[in-house]
Amino acid sequence: MKVLVPIKRVIDYNVKVRVKPDNSNVDLANIKMAINPFCEIAVEEAVRLKEAGIATEVITVSIGNKSCQEQLRTALALGADRAIQIETDENLDSLNIAKLLQKIVKEEQPQLVILGKQAIDSDNNQTGQMLAALTGMPQGTFVSKIKVDGDKVYVTREIDDGLQTLALTLPAIVTTDLRLNEPRYASLPNIMKAKRKPLTVRLATEFELDLAPRIKLLKVTLPASRQAGIIVETIDELIEKLKNEAKVIL
Amino acid sequence: MSILVFAEHDNSTLKVDTLKTVAAAQAIGGDITLLVAGYNCQSVVCAASKINGISKVLVADNVVYAHQLAENVSLLVLELAVDYEHIIATALSTGKNFMPRVAALLDVTQISDIIAVKNSDTFERPIYAGNAIATVQSLDSKKVITVRATSFDAVATNGTADIVTLDIANDASISAHVSDELTVSERPDLGAANVVISGGRGMKNGENFKLLEGIADKLGGAIGASRAAVDAGFVSNNMQVGQTGKIVAPDLYIAVGISGAIQHLAGMKDSKVIVAINKDPDAPIFEVADYGIVADLFDALPELESKL
Numbered sequence: 001m002k003v004l005v006p007i008k009r010v011i012d013y014n015v016k017v018r019v020k021p022d023n024s025n026v027d028l029a030n031i032k033m034a035i036n037p038f039c040e041i042a043v044e045e046a047v048r049l050k051e052a053g054i055a056t057e058v059i060t061v062s063i064g065n066k067s068c069q070e071q072l073r074t075a076l077a078l079g080a081d082r083a084i085q086i087e088t089d090e091n092l093d094s095l096n097i098a099k100l101l102q103k104i105v106k107e108e109q110p111q112l113v114i115l116g117k118q119a120i121d122s123d124n125n126q127t128g129q130m131l132a133a134l135t136g137m138p139q140g141t142f143v144s145k146i147k148v149d150g151d152k153v154y155v156t157r158e159i160d161d162g163l164q165t166l167a168l169t170l171p172a173i174v175t176t177d178l179r180l181n182e183p184r185y186a187s188l189p190n191i192m193k194a195k196r197k198p199l200t201v202r203l204a205t206e207f208e209l210d211l212a213p214r215i216k217l218l219k220v221t222l223p224a225s226r227q228a229g230i231i232v233e234t235i236d237e238l239i240e241k242l243k244n245e246a247k248v249i250l
Numbered sequence: 251m252s253i254l255v256f257a258e259h260d261n262s263t264l265k266v267d268t269l270k271t272v273a274a275a276q277a278i279g280g281d282i283t284l285l286v287a288g289y290n291c292q293s294v295v296c297a298a299s300k301i302n303g304i305s306k307v308l309v310a311d312n313v314v315y316a317h318q319l320a321e322n323v324s325l326l327v328l329e330l331a332v333d334y335e336h337i338i339a340t341a342l343s344t345g346k347n348f349m350p351r352v353a354a355l356l357d358v359t360q361i362s363d364i365i366a367v368k369n370s371d372t373f374e375r376p377i378y379a380g381n382a383i384a385t386v387q388s389l390d391s392k393k394v395i396t397v398r399a400t401s402f403d404a405v406a407t408n409g410t411a412d413i414v415t416l417d418i419a420n421d422a423s424i425s426a427h428v429s430d431e432l433t434v435s436e437r438p439d440l441g442a443a444n445v446v447i448s449g450g451r452g453m454k455n456g457e458n459f460k461l462l463e464g465i466a467d468k469l470g471g472a473i474g475a476s477r478a479a480v481d482a483g484f485v486s487n488n489m490q491v492g493q494t495g496k497i498v499a500p501d502l503y504i505a506v507g508i509s510g511a512i513q514h515l516a517g518m519k520d521s522k523v524i525v526a527i528n529k530d531p532d533a534p535i536f537e538v539a540d541y542g543i544v545a546d547l548f549d550a551l552p553e554l555e556s557k558l
Contacts, residue, residue, distance in 0.1 A: 095354060125363075133355050134354050160342050169425070220383070222381075222382065226538045235557060246540065
């Protein structure tokens, strides 16, 4: 079966973002970018399914300007077979991303689509669920274990109170949580090989979708900052402060 | 305007976060209806009908909603959506799971995880792990919203809302529940606890988390963990506090052996009072802590427990 893995180019997770002085957005100029960590886990899982003889082909797709080809090449170096870039200069809302992905799903007919549960820039946690709705597929979100068996995929989900296992009828959508796997490092030979793997560029406009924005970003500000407090020397002093100053314990 | 609020529950108990989500709905303003979808959930309905500020409780009590599968619940909400301008759920695992599905079926986008209401179409939400706050305006006719409950104060529960039973059973028949493996704990729920004590990589192993238990018991608190501790396999993921785990805002948060990565701070920096115990005086956690103590946690924890 084919596995499709949509990925997103985001700020590197070690970098602390800055807000632009005019509060129009965050400042991403000259910032280190990377594949979204949850998307990387999705690529790794798809590649493992291929190594296990379950998946026959792993296709990765990203939506953005030419720079996202860098992350597609990373996915290819990790073991994806081919890549599709949907070219656009717009910063599209999740719903419009899901609509474009739906078109790719229709063309490629994957049995499984694996996405990251959320991107660490917009923190929306919604594209996978939206794609599931648009394609009419079942969804397994926040997944820490995947097992394909016949026409079903069994997914174990990380929920607030513990773990939940669902059986989804294929084709299905899965979104990854942190503990699904630990992504490998791309080896140098694989990075070299990835440069020769096929990468197709499509234009977002060719899909004839209404991609008008649904959300207007009015401003971006810094959160209220916390002042550093004091260092206490002893446990006795700590307890005394918590009782009498902060009044949070009796 | 009319607003539909989805109740978070486990078929027996209504989660207190729902009371906070109702407060967010009140901030938007309008006639508020609560939806309880589940199976054999009479006790939840009873609790829900007492929530102040809502006019009625819709009840879809059917086996197809027993596990609140996204495929089935989204069809139910879609069917009800025609009567409401705003559809709101708590940004917990159920709401986060099915709400974007509702949004896409309605051909609108979702405003996720709001922390403040500016007006009926404009909201504040954290982005980049809470390192920036975006003010966003929805351009859609219907607003599908999830709420970060810790940013709102719970409404009271001495009301008497009407209960309306729905006879709608949507079974998409493409997903099925297999099993649950729930963590049973005598302690309060992480999201609802007034005191949270969390351990990080400095705890060294899962066994050492026992050192936190006595303190948690004495303070009536819950136990959390940093992503580093979860990644290292010390404890289970449902204890994770942070950007991709749980968001907590207790009266007292005690961070033990946690360096204070931005992903962790995103989950706890709205706590009223933060205490940090760490042996590294340069750990970034001290920059947000009200009270810090530079000490070896293996000395500090037993002493703290004995003196509380």
